[in-house]
Amino acid sequence: xxxxxxxxxxxxxRREAARRTRRxxxxxxxxxxxxxxxxxxxxxxxxxxxxGSAAAKTASSHVQLASYSTPTAHVAAAAEQGEANxxxxxxxxxxxxxxxxxxxxxASGLDIxxxxxxxxxxxxxxxxxxxxxxxxxxxxxxPAIAEDATELVASVDTRVSELxxxxxxxxxxxxxxxAAAAEQxxxxxxxxxxxxxxxxSSGSSSGTTAVTFSGGGSxxxxxxxxxxxxxxxxxxxxxxxxxFQCLVSLWSKESGWNYQAQNRSSGAYGIPQGLPGSKMASAxxxxxxxxxTQVAWGLGYISGRYGTPCGAWGHSQSSGWY
Numbered sequence: 100x101x102x103x104x105x106x107x108x109x110x111x112x113r114r115e116a117a118r119r120t121r122r123x124x125x126x127x128x129x130x131x132x133x134x135x136x137x138x139x140x141x142x143x144x145x146x147x148x149x150x151g152s153a154a155a156k157t158a159s160s161h162v163q164l165a166s167y168s169t170p171t172a173h174v175a176a177a178a179e180q181g182e183a184n185x186x187x188x189x190x191x192x193x194x195x196x197x198x199x200x201x202x203x204x205x206a207s208g209l210d211i212x213x214x215x216x217x218x219x220x221x222x223x224x225x226x227x228x229x230x231x232x233x234x235x236x237x238x239x240x241x242p243a244i245a246e247d248a249t250e251l252v253a254s255v256d257t258r259v260s261e262l263x264x265x266x267x268x269x270x271x272x273x274x275x276x277x278a279a280a281a282e283q284x285x286x287x288x289x290x291x292x293x294x295x296x297x298x299x300s301s302g303s304s305s306g307t308t309a310v311t312f313s314g315g316g317s318x319x320x321x322x323x324x325x326x327x328x329x330x331x332x333x334x335x336x337x338x339x340x341x342x343f344q345c346l347v348s349l350w351s352k353e354s355g356w357n358y359q360a361q362n363r364s365s366g367a368y369g370i371p372q373g374l375p376g377s378k379m380a381s382a383x384x385x386x387x388x389x390x391x392t393q394v395a396w397g398l399g400y401i402s403g404r405y406g407t408p409c410g411a412w413g414h415s416q417s418s419g420w421y
Contacts, residue, residue, distance in 0.1 A: 179241045180233065186245040186252075187230040190223055193252045196259045204266050209273060211265040218258050223251040276420070279404065280374060286403040287381040287396075318391075322356035325370055325390035332398055338407065346408035349415055350397070358390035371397025 197218045204216050226248040233241055319327065326347060333343050347356075353372045354360035361368050361376075368376025369386070370393045379386035382396035398408075405411040405421065415421040 179238060179245075183230050183233045183241050183245045186248040187227060187233075189252045190227045190230065190248050193255050193259070194220055194223060194227065197255055200259050200262050200266065204262065207266060207270065209266070209269040211262070211269040213262065213265050216262055218255060218262070220255060223248070223255055226251055272420075276374070282404065283378065283400055286399070287378060290399065291381050320358050320388075320390040325356050325358060325394055328391040329394045329398070332395060333408075336398065336402070342408045345412040346398075346401075349408060349412045349421065352415065353421075356390075358388075358393055369393040369397075371400060373397070373400070 197220050201216070201218060204211060226244065229236070229244050230248055233244070236244070318324070329346060330343055333339075333346065350356055350370050354370050356370055358370050360370065360372070362372060365374060366376070367374040369379060370390060371379075373379045373393070373396065376386070379393055379396040382399065383389060383392035386392045386396065401408055401411045401421075405414060411421045
């Protein structure tokens with residue numbers, strides 16, 4: 100995205116006005132010098148007898164003019180040099196920021212949602228080289244080079260800000276997913292410990308039912324069979340048809356209710372897309388081959404993290420994951 104052209108135009112107008120202001124005294128001084136020279140010439144022609152006196156006055160005027168115009172020219176040159184130095188410093192800062200964000204994206208190994216994460220800094224680097232050797236350039240070219248560098252800095256800064264924002268968002272998502280995974284692992288460990296501490300006949304429908312599946316539910320691993328198992332388990336938890344519809348929407352999006360669904364990039368597996376899939380072993384050793392075991396684990400995860408399937412579906416709609 101290119102910088103706002105109206106801001107750049109206004110900035111350029113201010114610079115031009117400033118340069119005209121700095122150069123006006125030098126222009127006036129030059130005009131004064133020409134006038135004095137012309138006056139001296141006419142006087143010499145009209146009154147030759149006063150040549151000695153006129154020459155002395157003209158020389159004095161030239162000395163006074165030199166003492167007046169030279170400092171003004173130096174001030175203008177110093178101002179141009181200052182502008183070039185400021186542009187050089189800004190360009191160097193921006194190039195460092197561009198290099199840093201590119202390195203951070205590569206180091207993260209994350210998909211930040213931007214197809215192209217490159218930054219074209221070649222024009223700005225070329226301008227930096229020119230600004231670094233500004234003393235060797237004609238003075239008249241310095242303002243234009245500094246102005247071009249300032250516009251390039253604005254463009255690269257915008258690109259850096261876009262990429263930095265995308266990277267920060269991806270890092271935040273990763274942190275949330277890791278926190279969710281850690282919490283689920285804790286809940287699964289607690290459930291496994293509780294199940295081990297109780298006789299199989301006294302298991303509660305919400306805590307140990309999942310562990311009892313070994314051929315599971317209806318024994319049908321098809322999407323329809325998995326949904327039938329899910330409906331039964333939801334009823335045991337006291338959840339009605341509204342929660343069942345939310346669950347159908349959620350897992351249709353995640354896996355299409357395919358017990359063998361696998362996300363090759365993240366490693367998530369099964370109907371509820373457990374991450375990693377091996378977490379579902381807490382619900383049964385047959386977690387890879389039994390849709391009902393996966394459903395039981397997934398309902399436990401949803402209950403512990405979101406309270407209900409509709410809570411999980413709402414989060415998925417707003418954030419893209421659950």
